[in-house]
Amino acid sequence: MFSENLHFFEKLSIFLIETKIPHEKIKFLKNTISLKGGFIVTNPSTADVILTILKSPARISRYIGSETRKPIVSIEWVDKCVSKGARIEFVDYLIRGIEEDAMDWTTVEEEEEDQDLFDEDSNSSSSRSPIYTSENEHSDDGRDVDLDPRFLNTSYECLRPTPLKPKFNAKLVELLEVIERAREVNDQWRNALSYRRAIAVLKSYPRDIISHKEIKKIRGIGSKIGYQIESYLRTGTITEAEHILQDKRFHTLELFASIFGVGFKTALSWYRKGYRTIEDCKNHPNLTKAQQLGLQLFDDLREKTLPQNSPFSKRRMSREDVEEIYNIIKENVKKLDPGCVLQPVGGYRRGKELNGDLDLIISHPDEERVPSLLNDVITTLTEGGYIKNLLYRARSESRTGIIDHLEKCFVAFLQPSTQIKRQVDFIIATQSQFASALVGWTGSRQYERSLRRYAKREKKMVFASHGLFTNTKPRILIPTSTEREIFDILGVPWLEPEMRNC
DNA sequence: CGGCATACG
DNA sequence: CGTAT
DNA sequence: GCCG
Numbered sequence: 001m002f003s004e005n006l007h008f009f010e011k012l013s014i015f016l017i018e019t020k021i022p023h024e025k026i027k028f029l030k031n032t033i034s035l036k037g038g039f040i041v042t043n044p045s046t047a048d049v050i051l052t053i054l055k056s057p058a059r060i061s062r063y064i065g066s067e068t069r070k071p072i073v074s075i076e077w078v079d080k081c082v083s084k085g086a087r088i089e090f091v092d093y094l095i096r097g098i099e100e101d102a103m104d105w106t107t108v109e110e111e112e113e114d115q116d117l118f119d120e121d122s123n124s125s126s127s128r129s130p131i132y133t134s135e136n137e138h139s140d141d142g143r144d145v146d147l148d149p150r151f152l153n154t155s156y157e158c159l160r161p162t163p164l165k166p167k168f169n170a171k172l173v174e175l176l177e178v179i180e181r182a183r184e185v186n187d188q189w190r191n192a193l194s195y196r197r198a199i200a201v202l203k204s205y206p207r208d209i210i211s212h213k214e215i216k217k218i219r220g221i222g223s224k225i226g227y228q229i230e231s232y233l234r235t236g237t238i239t240e241a242e243h244i245l246q247d248k249r250f251h252t253l254e255l256f257a258s259i260f261g262v263g264f265k266t267a268l269s270w271y272r273k274g275y276r277t278i279e280d281c282k283n284h285p286n287l288t289k290a291q292q293l294g295l296q297l298f299d300d301l302r303e304k305t306l307p308q309n310s311p312f313s314k315r316r317m318s319r320e321d322v323e324e325i326y327n328i329i330k331e332n333v334k335k336l337d338p339g340c341v342l343q344p345v346g347g348y349r350r351g352k353e354l355n356g357d358l359d360l361i362i363s364h365p366d367e368e369r370v371p372s373l374l375n376d377v378i379t380t381l382t383e384g385g386y387i388k389n390l391l392y393r394a395r396s397e398s399r400t401g402i403i404d405h406l407e408k409c410f411v412a413f414l415q416p417s418t419q420i421k422r423q424v425d426f427i428i429a430t431q432s433q434f435a436s437a438l439v440g441w442t443g444s445r446q447y448e449r450s451l452r453r454y455a456k457r458e459k460k461m462v463f464a465s466h467g468l469f470t471n472t473k474p475r476i477l478i479p480t481s482t483e484r485e486i487f488d489i490l491g492v493p494w495l496e497p498e499m500r501n502c
Numbered sequence: 503c504g505g506c507a508t509a510c511g
Numbered sequence: 512c513g514t515a516t
Numbered sequence: 517g518c519c520g
Contacts (some may be wrong), residue, residue, distance in 0.1 A: 155518090155519070188517090193506060193517080194506090194517035198517090220519085222518045260513095262513085263512070263514090265512070266513085288513080290514080291513090346516070392510095394515095405509065405510070406510095408515080425514095427515090427516095441516055443515090445515085445516055447516085448508080449508085451507085452507040453506075453507065464508055464509065465508080465509075465515090466509080504519105505519090505520095506517105506519095509515090510513100510514080510515095511514080
């Protein structure tokens with residue numbers, strides 16, 4: 001996936017034992033093999049390699065007869081090749097090598113034969129293979145488990161509570177988030193979106209997933225992600241995610257895309273030019289204004305962490321850091337105009353311990369005061385020595401003087417106690433815009449997406465962070481004054497900000 | 503097989 | 512193309 | 517990558 005060599009199965013003939021492999025997975029395997037230049041044969045004796053999910057040698061021998069000279073390999077080998085983007089050695093995936101003595105087989109044969117009779121159709125728990133065991137007890141016993149009745153099986157995340165840290169399925173969520181990020185840096189936002197929806201499901205699911213039959217009933221988890229989860233239940237990990245974490249290209253792309261002013265497409269294009277370090281990026285000829293700033297402030301906004309985790313991570317603020325900055329701003333703004341109303345939003349409001357920035361809505365009961373508010377706030381804080389750089393500014397002055405969207409400004413704010421420049425996002429809202437700004441800027445991103453999709457598809461309304469509208473032309477504003485009122489009109493349940501972490 | 507959130511610089 | 516939730 |  002991260003390297004370019006296709007056709008890594010070129011001219012490889014493969015005999016696939018389809019037994020016990022989920023239907024979707026069979027399609028995926030056949031598709032992958034032919035896509036990569038290999039081909040499926042129907043006779044094991046003409047195959048270079050035999051693929052199976054089965055573990056019992058006795059069972060396997062039923063499908064390959066007396067053919068004992070061919071390597072028999074777990075289908076996970078194919079997954080490994082796909083994630084590596086290359087044909088890798090199958091030594092680690094051999095179920096039976098070509099050298100092995102057939103005698104060892106017959107010993108296990110009898111006890112396993114009997115089990116096979118029960119295995120055939122069944123929901124009974126199957127014996128565990130050595131290659132599938134791990135230190136943790138992961139149980140995918142294949143039982144037909146009903147979904148937990150407390151779980152709302154909807155494709156709209158905004159209809160069910162999602163905590164910041166999942167009580168269950170935490171490791172699985174972590175692994176899927178790795179794949180989500182990999183899809184993002186590879187500019188596959190639709191795939192990333194699917195992973196995000198699946199992650200949101202697992203974060204809100206009220207117990208650990210224990211069976212792959214349970215998974216498939218959940219809206220948002222289909223065959224591919226379902227298979228990843230199934231594999232996780234067997235092995236305790238997801239090979240693709242483990243691979244991504246080893247992949248230097250992935251980490252470099254994440255690093256580049258973490259520069260302010262550099263998105264996934266630019267990160268990819270720079271990588272293709274051969275850039276590998278921040279220094280390389282600084283030498284790029286046509287840097288935009290934003291990118292120049294982003295590179296200049298990179299060490300402030302970012303920090304190298306322990307090489308065990310991803311080698312670079314955002315220099316995040318504790319809640320105390322955020323509060324320190326918030327109190328300074330509040331003091332200065334109140335001094336400027338006591339009528340101002342300040343409301344921290346974003347991840348901080350959702351309860352995050354570590355925050356990449358501070359998002360702050362500033363409002364004022366007097367609509368006349370609002371248009372000049374941002375300038376005054378910026379000026380005061382700049383003169384106070386706090387604001388060191390302006391990163392981005394959206395003005396909202398229309399000819400008629402009517403503000404139809406939110407004025408906002410992102411700045412680099414010098415935190416006194418640490419002397420680190422922190423990103424602060426100011427959002428200006430009139431009183432009539434305040435409620436929607438609150439909903440719109442509290443997030444999470446996925447919560448916003450689902451709320452907006454729900455509003456449009458189920459209620460024929462359009463929600464934006466400056467207001468709720470009818471989905472007509474022209475759009476008609478539906479006045480709202482509180483968060484709860486917006487939820488009521490949309491018919492979505494009230495969720496505490498801490499439960500909007502999808 | 504189209505749609506996937508919405509807005510602004 | 513980039514920014515934000 | 518998943519759904520309607």
